Amino acid sequence: MRVVFMGTPDFAVPTLQTLLEHHEVLAVVTQPDKRKGRGKAMQFTPVKEKALEYNIPVYQPVKVRNDEEFLATMKELNPDIIVVTAFGQILPESILNLPKYGCINVHASLLPKYRGAGPIQWAVINGEKESGVTIMYMEKGLDTGDMLEKVVVPLDPKETGESLHDKLSVAGNDILLKAMKAIEDGTAVREKQDDSMSTYAPMFDKAMGEIDWTKDAKELERLIRGLYPWPSAYTHFGTKVMKVFSADVVERQTKEVAGTIVEVTKDSIVVQAGNNCLALKEVQLEGKKRMEVKAFLLGYAIKVGEQFKKEK
DSSP states (O other): EEEEEEEEGGGHHHHHHHHHHEEEEEEOOOOOOEEEEETTTEOOOOHHHHHTTTTTEEEOSSSSOOOOHHHHHHHHHSEEEEEESOOSOOOOOHHHHHSTTTTEESSSSTTTBBBBHHHHHHHHTTOSSEEEEEEEEESSSSSOEEEEEEEEEOOOOTOOHHHHHHHHHHHTTHHHHHHHHHHHTOOOOOOOOOOOGGGBOOOOOOGGOOOOTTBBBHHHHHHHHTTTTTTTTEEEEEEEEEEEEEEEEEEOSSSOOBBBBBESSSSOOOOOBBBBBEEEEEEETTTTTOOOOOHHHHHHHOOOOBBOOOOO
């Protein structure tokens, strides 16, 4: 089929690669370039970089909804179908209704669970045993369209946001091709979503990573894994921020207040949580390099009884 692909981050690149190998990709639509890093150099999106490798035309509308020139371009391209993966903008009906076969989305959850922008991280944070990818038709609502195909991906006990991201980014490739063939053949079976079973997975910001030590240690351990590598979980140690990249639950309850260091071993800092303790394994103190706690303790004298809390 003649395809226009819409996507932006690393997650969307394997989908584009699959389409390039099996269909005619007329154009790629991605978010505008952004300035990043200390030098504030302009950086292409990962999807744009991949498209340029294949000399595919790239369009980067600031707002698809209000860009009449972009709409005219899409009409001129006249794609059979538009495939969307983590594009980052809501599409207006003028785009949704343009292609012969409509617009389909590759979504990183088992819909109707985890509609929204953060399905991967929330699956880890909430302790799900499985996640997956859903191929769905797009409509005006947020991830509410009819489903076409699903694939289930089990979560490992120590799954992180990063590892699940990498699994799901490729998990939907085969079912995407299967769904597109069925659409073209007229044999696609549409399954409506049960809205009563839906959950919402909002986008993350850095503030959501702050560790609340009064919560259960198991919940905090999942938060640390889910927010790895970004925006990352963090706590306060004196006047500085300490990021926490890895931790283990220790089934132990002390009389100390939550956030208190109750033990320091050669390779861990054990902290009392609301229920049970959390052994920090890999950290990064503000202004320093990320390191395993074993190495961190060589340079810092951490004492039992000290607390992780923000000093004013």
